[in-house]
Amino acid sequence: xxxxxxxxxxxxxxxxxxxxxxxxxxxxxxxxxxxxxxxxxxxxxxxxxxxxxxxxxxxxxxxxxxxxxxxxxxxxxxxxxxxxxxxxxxxxxxxxxxxxxxxxxxxxxxxxxxxxxxxxxxxxxxxxxxxxxxxxxxxxxxxxxxxxxxxxxxxxx
Amino acid sequence: xxxxxxxxxxxxxxxxxxxxxxxxxxxxxxxxxxxxxxxxxxxxxxxxxxxxxxxxxxxxxxxxxxxxxxxxxxxxxxxxxxxxxxxxxxxxxxxxxxxxxxxxxxxxxxxxxxxxxxxxxxxxxxxxxxxxxxxxxxxxxxxxxxxxxxxxxxxxx
Amino acid sequence: xxxxxxxxxxxxxxxxxxxxxxxxxxxxxxxxxxxxxxxxxxxxxxxxxxxxxxxxxxxxxxxxxxxxxxxxxxxxxxxxxxxxxxxxxxxxxxxxxxxxxxxxxxxxxxxxxxxxxxxxxxxxxxxxxxxxxxxxxxxxxxxxxxxxxxxxxxxxx
Amino acid sequence: xxxxxxxxxxxxxxxxxxxxxxxxxxxxxxxxxxxxxxxxxxxxxxxxxxxxxxxxxxxxxxxxxxxxxxxxxxxxxxxxxxxxxxxxxxxxxxxxxxxxxxxxxxxxxxxxxxxxxxxxxxxxxxxxxxxxxxxxxxxxxxxxxxxxxxxxxxxxx
Numbered sequence: 001x002x003x004x005x006x007x008x009x010x011x012x013x014x015x016x017x018x019x020x021x022x023x024x025x026x027x028x029x030x031x032x033x034x035x036x037x038x039x040x041x042x043x044x045x046x047x048x049x050x051x052x053x054x055x056x057x058x059x060x061x062x063x064x065x066x067x068x069x070x071x072x073x074x075x076x077x078x079x080x081x082x083x084x085x086x087x088x089x090x091x092x093x094x095x096x097x098x099x100x101x102x103x104x105x106x107x108x109x110x111x112x113x114x115x116x117x118x119x120x121x122x123x124x125x126x127x128x129x130x131x132x133x134x135x136x137x138x139x140x141x142x143x144x145x146x147x148x149x150x151x152x153x154x155x156x157x
Numbered sequence: 158x159x160x161x162x163x164x165x166x167x168x169x170x171x172x173x174x175x176x177x178x179x180x181x182x183x184x185x186x187x188x189x190x191x192x193x194x195x196x197x198x199x200x201x202x203x204x205x206x207x208x209x210x211x212x213x214x215x216x217x218x219x220x221x222x223x224x225x226x227x228x229x230x231x232x233x234x235x236x237x238x239x240x241x242x243x244x245x246x247x248x249x250x251x252x253x254x255x256x257x258x259x260x261x262x263x264x265x266x267x268x269x270x271x272x273x274x275x276x277x278x279x280x281x282x283x284x285x286x287x288x289x290x291x292x293x294x295x296x297x298x299x300x301x302x303x304x305x306x307x308x309x310x311x312x313x314x
Numbered sequence: 315x316x317x318x319x320x321x322x323x324x325x326x327x328x329x330x331x332x333x334x335x336x337x338x339x340x341x342x343x344x345x346x347x348x349x350x351x352x353x354x355x356x357x358x359x360x361x362x363x364x365x366x367x368x369x370x371x372x373x374x375x376x377x378x379x380x381x382x383x384x385x386x387x388x389x390x391x392x393x394x395x396x397x398x399x400x401x402x403x404x405x406x407x408x409x410x411x412x413x414x415x416x417x418x419x420x421x422x423x424x425x426x427x428x429x430x431x432x433x434x435x436x437x438x439x440x441x442x443x444x445x446x447x448x449x450x451x452x453x454x455x456x457x458x459x460x461x462x463x464x465x466x467x468x469x470x471x
Numbered sequence: 472x473x474x475x476x477x478x479x480x481x482x483x484x485x486x487x488x489x490x491x492x493x494x495x496x497x498x499x500x501x502x503x504x505x506x507x508x509x510x511x512x513x514x515x516x517x518x519x520x521x522x523x524x525x526x527x528x529x530x531x532x533x534x535x536x537x538x539x540x541x542x543x544x545x546x547x548x549x550x551x552x553x554x555x556x557x558x559x560x561x562x563x564x565x566x567x568x569x570x571x572x573x574x575x576x577x578x579x580x581x582x583x584x585x586x587x588x589x590x591x592x593x594x595x596x597x598x599x600x601x602x603x604x605x606x607x608x609x610x611x612x613x614x615x616x617x618x619x620x621x622x623x624x625x626x627x628x
Contacts, residue, residue: 003548004548053468054418057560060549061549061562065532073539074535075535075538076478077474077478078528078531078535087310088263090262090265090569091262093265093266094529094565094566095565098565101416102415105251105254106244106245108254108268109269109272110269111265111269112265112266112269112271112273115265115266116266116270117270153244161391164391210575210625211404214403215405217391217392218379221388221389222375222378224389225382231378233321235371238374245367247368251372251409255408255576258572261525262569311524347558401624402575402625404575404577411576411579418559419561420558420559420564422561422564423582423586423587424583425583426585426586427583427584427588430584467558468559
């Protein structure tokens with residue numbers, strides 16, 4: 001279990017996503033509802049979310065598909081669908097939802113909002129799409145942030 | 158089947174939601190991606206979504222819970238939870254998601270966005286919360302609009 | 315929180331479902347995979363599942379709908395749909411799934427199996443359907459048992 | 472669209488799953504509820520399910536992961552998790568659920584039942600696990616069969 005978490009955090013960093021980048025998304029969404037929330041608390045909550053087995057396997061599976069698509073190791077027609085992040089391809093959202101669901105349905109709204117507005121690291125991942133395949137990663141990161149918001153709400157509201 | 162659709166549309170109107178109010182949400186979200194989309198097309202798509210059995214049962218179940226809560230016919234502690242639309246109560250989002258899912262996961266993002274921003278009729282339903290119980294209705298309407306966006310995307314993109 | 319759990323357990327007992335009845339379902343499903351599992355461990359795991367806020371709200375919402383249907387307090391056409399437990403009505407499965415999802419997707423298979431085979435208390439709830447409305451309750455109990463199986467698997471396998 | 476369906480059917484055959492193998496699962500589950508159901512009707516319904524874009528993308532994604540795992544092209548620790556079909560890995564069930572959900576929640580029960588009992592082709596796929604990686608395929612095939620059952624129920628009950 002310990003090694004799984006380590007593997008996930010390393011993979012995120014390898015793909016240019018720091019824990020802090022995700023914690024900022026959580027902080028910006030929650031400070032309106034929890035005025036005394038701190039970045040430290042948001043960072044710890046993201047770390048807690050990454051302890052969950054389902055979150056780890058969803059992240060590893062999605063990031064693997066991004067990397068395999070970059071290396072052209074996936075067969076057609078799926079390869080082009082993933083590389084273009086086709087709007088009718090929804091498996092990325094499905095994996096993200098499996099992360100958010102761990103803390104119940106209250107994370108759904110924040111996930112959708114983040115995925116539409118693409119603030120901070122999400123915007124950066126989206127911009128990098130012409131040089132990298134981040135089809136899964138941007139949704140997964142939004143899913144982790146939304147899950148952390150839900151976990152914070154459960155403990156603080 | 159025909160009668161179910163009629164019952165649903167009547168119930169929506171009784172709760173101050175017109176088909177056009179939902180179609181406007183769809184139009185405003187989609188015109189960016191489908192420049193030649195018309196209000197007529199959006200209205201027809203909302204009508205199509207309301208033909209689906211799962212959409213009908215989710216709407217009737219959620220609206221019934223709103224009405225029963227208004228009449229104090231639900232037992233405590235659930236009555237207060239629904240009346241206050243407690244942030245940790247997620248059954249409203251779960252029913253809305255069951256609507257959106259009919260057209261796949263691509264509706265998820267629009268659902269979350271609508272539920273956070275609350276444009277048009279969604280803002281109105283939210284404002285009316287001090288005189289009415291719209292705990293389920295606002296999420297369900299966002300769910301129908303998001304489902305219609307997904308259906309439009311499937312047929313037009 | 316404490317009071318919510320108490321309210322849920324009382325409501326289950328009022329509807330003829332004991333914690334032990336659910337624990338037996340868990341024990342019978344898990345003894346094949348965890349040979350030294352005990353009824354005590356299964357009972358404790360069911361108790362843990364009932365601590366979760368989403369589980370509590372799903373149970374209270376579903377049981378309320380069963381009771382309100384029995385009292386004819388729900389409007390038509392939904393009243394008849396719930397009373398007959400129509401095969402095309404899926405909101406009961408949706409609420410049950412929201413319980414199972416708390417421990418990830420690995421509970422899905424056990425939920426479906428229990429809902430099809432209806433062993434023990436599930437069979438009894440189903441037989442009582444001519445005198446009571448258990449449309450939601452049987453699915454919810456199967457959902458709690460499947461969630462407990464998933465929690466056990468996470469801690470023991 | 473047409474080409475996607477063709478690609479999916481070819482991929483299924485390449486992995487030893489015929490449309491008829493899936494249709495038999497549907498027939499065996501439904502003949503109890505629809506006495507005059509025919510294999511022809513079941514086959515056509517499976518074909519209809521395979522027309523759906525979400526079904527196609529879920530199948531192509533899952534089967535790709537099976538094939539990439541067989542070729543050792545996925546990085547550790549995910550590679551071993553998929554190859555061993557670890558009981559705590561739930562992404563296969565999540566993709567299968569995204570197929571079943573297209574026809575609403577009424578397919579859930581049949582999916583869980585098929586995944587537990589593993590009749591017909593599902594048992595065969597499971598037995599082949601020592602020579603092939605079918606971690607995703609068996610769940611996906613159960614998902615398609617359960618979706619076809621739900622579609623039949625919608626049109627016939």
